[in-house]
Amino acid sequence: MTIPVWETEAADPDGLEDRLRRFATIWSRAVFPATATSLTRHEFEACLLPLARELRAALHAYPFDTSPAAHVGTALVAVNCTDPEALGRTLGVVDSYLVLYCGTAELAAEDGRARCARLQHSLAVGFAHALRERTLGEQEAIARSALAARNEAEDALHATRARFQAVFEGAAVGIGIADLDGNVLEVNDTLTQMFGGLEHHVRSRNVSEWVHPEDAPQVWRMYEELIRGEREHFRIEKPFFRNDGTVLWTNLTLSLLRDAEGVPQYQLALMEDTTERRLLHLRLRYEATHDALTGLPNRTLFSERLEKALAAGDDARFGLCYLDLDGFKAINDSLGHASGDRLLVEVADRLQSCATAPGEMVARLGGDEFVALTTRPGTRSGVTDLASRILGVLTAPVRLEGREFTVRGSIGIVEGPAAGRAPAEVLRSADITMYRAKAAGGNRYELADAEADARAITRHGLTTALPAALERGEFFIEYQPLVRLDDGTVYGAEALVRWAHPQHGVLGPDRFIPLAEHTGLIVPLGRWVLEQSVQQARAWQQEMPATAPGGPPRINVNLSPAQLHHPGLVADTVEVLDRIGLPPGGLCLEVTESALIGADEDLLKPLRQLAEMGVGIALDDFGTGYSNLANLRRLPVSVLKLDRSFTQGMQQHPADQVDLKIVEGIVSLAHSLELAVTVEGVETGAQADHLRRLGCDTAQGWYYARPGPPEQLHRLLLADAV
Numbered sequence: 001m002t003i004p005v006w007e008t009e010a011a012d013p014d015g016l017e018d019r020l021r022r023f024a025t026i027w028s029r030a031v032f033p034a035t036a037t038s039l040t041r042h043e044f045e046a047c048l049l050p051l052a053r054e055l056r057a058a059l060h061a062y063p064f065d066t067s068p069a070a071h072v073g074t075a076l077v078a079v080n081c082t083d084p085e086a087l088g089r090t091l092g093v094v095d096s097y098l099v100l101y102c103g104t105a106e107l108a109a110e111d112g113r114a115r116c117a118r119l120q121h122s123l124a125v126g127f128a129h130a131l132r133e134r135t136l137g138e139q140e141a142i143a144r145s146a147l148a149a150r151n152e153a154e155d156a157l158h159a160t161r162a163r164f165q166a167v168f169e170g171a172a173v174g175i176g177i178a179d180l181d182g183n184v185l186e187v188n189d190t191l192t193q194m195f196g197g198l199e200h201h202v203r204s205r206n207v208s209e210w211v212h213p214e215d216a217p218q219v220w221r222m223y224e225e226l227i228r229g230e231r232e233h234f235r236i237e238k239p240f241f242r243n244d245g246t247v248l249w250t251n252l253t254l255s256l257l258r259d260a261e262g263v264p265q266y267q268l269a270l271m272e273d274t275t276e277r278r279l280l281h282l283r284l285r286y287e288a289t290h291d292a293l294t295g296l297p298n299r300t301l302f303s304e305r306l307e308k309a310l311a312a313g314d315d316a317r318f319g320l321c322y323l324d325l326d327g328f329k330a331i332n333d334s335l336g337h338a339s340g341d342r343l344l345v346e347v348a349d350r351l352q353s354c355a356t357a358p359g360e361m362v363a364r365l366g367g368d369e370f371v372a373l374t375t376r377p378g379t380r381s382g383v384t385d386l387a388s389r390i391l392g393v394l395t396a397p398v399r400l401e402g403r404e405f406t407v408r409g410s411i412g413i414v415e416g417p418a419a420g421r422a423p424a425e426v427l428r429s430a431d432i433t434m435y436r437a438k439a440a441g442g443n444r445y446e447l448a449d450a451e452a453d454a455r456a457i458t459r460h461g462l463t464t465a466l467p468a469a470l471e472r473g474e475f476f477i478e479y480q481p482l483v484r485l486d487d488g489t490v491y492g493a494e495a496l497v498r499w500a501h502p503q504h505g506v507l508g509p510d511r512f513i514p515l516a517e518h519t520g521l522i523v524p525l526g527r528w529v530l531e532q533s534v535q536q537a538r539a540w541q542q543e544m545p546a547t548a549p550g551g552p553p554r555i556n557v558n559l560s561p562a563q564l565h566h567p568g569l570v571a572d573t574v575e576v577l578d579r580i581g582l583p584p585g586g587l588c589l590e591v592t593e594s595a596l597i598g599a600d601e602d603l604l605k606p607l608r609q610l611a612e613m614g615v616g617i618a619l620d621d622f623g624t625g626y627s628n629l630a631n632l633r634r635l636p637v638s639v640l641k642l643d644r645s646f647t648q649g650m651q652q653h654p655a656d657q658v659d660l661k662i663v664e665g666i667v668s669l670a671h672s673l674e675l676a677v678t679v680e681g682v683e684t685g686a687q688a689d690h691l692r693r694l695g696c697d698t699a700q701g702w703y704y705a706r707p708g709p710p711e712q713l714h715r716l717l718l719a720d721a722v
Contacts, residue, residue, distance in 0.1 A: 073126025319383025588616030644681025
């Protein structure tokens with residue numbers, strides 16, 4: 001029955017099955033002429049369709065698994081695709097058309113090519129294994145026939161010899177018979193063709209002449225054992241030199257033939273030509289262990305070399321340079337990936353020129369990350385010399401799209417004894433060190449430092465633990481009083497978030513706020529701090545009537561630059577105030593001076609809206625951002641929080657006169673703009689006296705109280721902290 005077109009499209013809206021069938025058709029047309037099957041081409045194509053479906057599934061599998069491709073190779077042998085040409089054509093079809101017809105948009109092109117190469121390798125291995133098993137079965141059958149022929153009765157001797165001769169001449173494997181001295185007596189046509197087609201070149205040889213430099217160490221020992229009658233047979237992979245100097249690789253099975261009394265008489269050799277298969281394996285191995293773009297060893301081969309270097313012994317040392325190009329993303333984004341690829345190829349060529357000595361290698365890990373490994377003697381100085389050479393060759397400009405670009409790089413170096421080091425640990429240390437070089441300005445190298453590595457690992461651990469910490473309620477808030485300088489009463493408090501980490505104890509905001517800003521968690525964390533702080537301010541308001549001297553304390557909450565840019569800042573703040581019932585005047589948001597330097601009107605708009613509602617806006621760390629004082633007029637702030645660096649000279653009598661004049665000028669300016677002045681970091685009574693005489697409005701610091709729980713807000717210490 002014919003299926004309507006609309007039903008086919010509905011069943012396969014993306015055309016995946018149709019593309020799969022086209023792939024199977026291309027495959028069958030390429031391979032069918034090289035098969036020895038009795039099937040028609042259409043029947044053969046039907047056999048290939050489920051194998052194509054396995055390849056497509058393996059191409060997209062996660063985690064990636066190449067074993068289905070090995071099964072496909074086995075299945076090809078099962079349908080009599082045993083000719084090496086059939087394998088070569090199959091790999092050609094897979095290489096050219098698998099990603100094209102079976103790939104999807106979700107599969108990145110580079111990843112697809114890498115997966116396709118590994119699937120080809122696995123398919124070839126599966127094909128070779130199945131063909132070898134089939135050949136070994138034939139070899140065993142031939143050997144049994146040869147041995148059985150000697151035990152047949154006299155009346156069946158002629159028939160047995162005829163059968164053996166038929167097998168001998170028509171076998172697809174090479175067969176040779178030699179005496180126990182190694183003189184070749186008989187060879188079949190297949191073996192003659194393997195060695196170049198001239199029978200006398202084979203029959204005139206002695207087995208002992210076929211020594212090859214790449215022979216396995218045990219091959220001639222096993223041969224001697226067989227000749228002495230101590231071994232009946234053995235199998236091994238062995239290379240031979242042809243007369244023209246080329247190398248023939250074989251799977252060799254050598255068996256001992258005995259007479260009726262069991263005395264050794266001859267040796268029988270069965271050879272399968274594996275030269276093409278071995279070359280294919282080497283090519284696939286190269287593609288699987290080398291970067292397709294640059295030709296450098298890839299992560300797989302580098303990991304093998306690094307693991308070998310680290311297992312070289314107690315006295316061995318190694319040096320590793322981990323290179324990342326500075327600013328490569330900008331080139332990729334501005335000129336396109338094709339230009340970026342040309343740049344990477346140029347960089348790879350330059351790096352290869354730096355690592356030409358024995359024991360040195362360069363590899364590309366991916367993207368713009370490269371590594372250089374040295375195991376030469378004197379790695380302590382040699383690895384820094386290697387890093388210097390790398391930075392040196394990168395200085396010459398690279399010409400792309402008619403423009404010249406200077407390539408810079410940051411290098412992290414790990415050097416030391418190989419014993420006791422794991423590859424993953426070495427790469428992690430080199431990666432961390434490379435980022436230290438980037439943070440120091442780039443175009444340089446840094447040496448690995450265990451303490452710096454530990455700090456980086458701790459930072460990473462804190463970063464990954466942040467989201468769960470917020471969900472588990474590991475954060476809490478401490479409050480530091482804001483004190484009126486004229487009468488010494490508590491005006492309000494600054495909310496300071498802390499993290500009660502299960503392993504590291506209580507962490508201050510300087511340990512995790514930068515991490516939260518980097519990961520984007522600062523927005524939900526900041527909203528939680530705002531909500532908790534407003535709730536506490538509301539509780540203080542309910543405990544202290546509005547008619548009390550100075551009124552109820554108001555709460556100061558820090559606002560990070562990321563929160564300032566968040567579109568929901570105003571809505572979130574209004575929602576929290578309305579839900580909890582705190583008047584806007586009971587809240588003051590602190591924004592650092594550096595966050596507002598050069599701020600445009602779009603950035604100031606949410607702060608203006610909050611200020612118009614009555615929410616206080618404080619300019620925190622004033623004096624550290626080098627901002628233009630004239631900008632204060634356009635900022636919607638009501639409070640200047642003077643940085644502690646301006647008042648450290650006032651901790652004792654007599655005070656630093658320069659600091660007094662600076663603070664006096666700032667206070668005068670602020671008051672002329674109707675701004676209140678708060679001073680941070682007040683640690684002595686002398687500071688408080690000076691600031692009060694200079695006209696500052698409020699202050700906070702350890703002289704009054706350290707940050708603590710909300711119930712201690714009014715317990716002022718009034719004791720010098722330094």
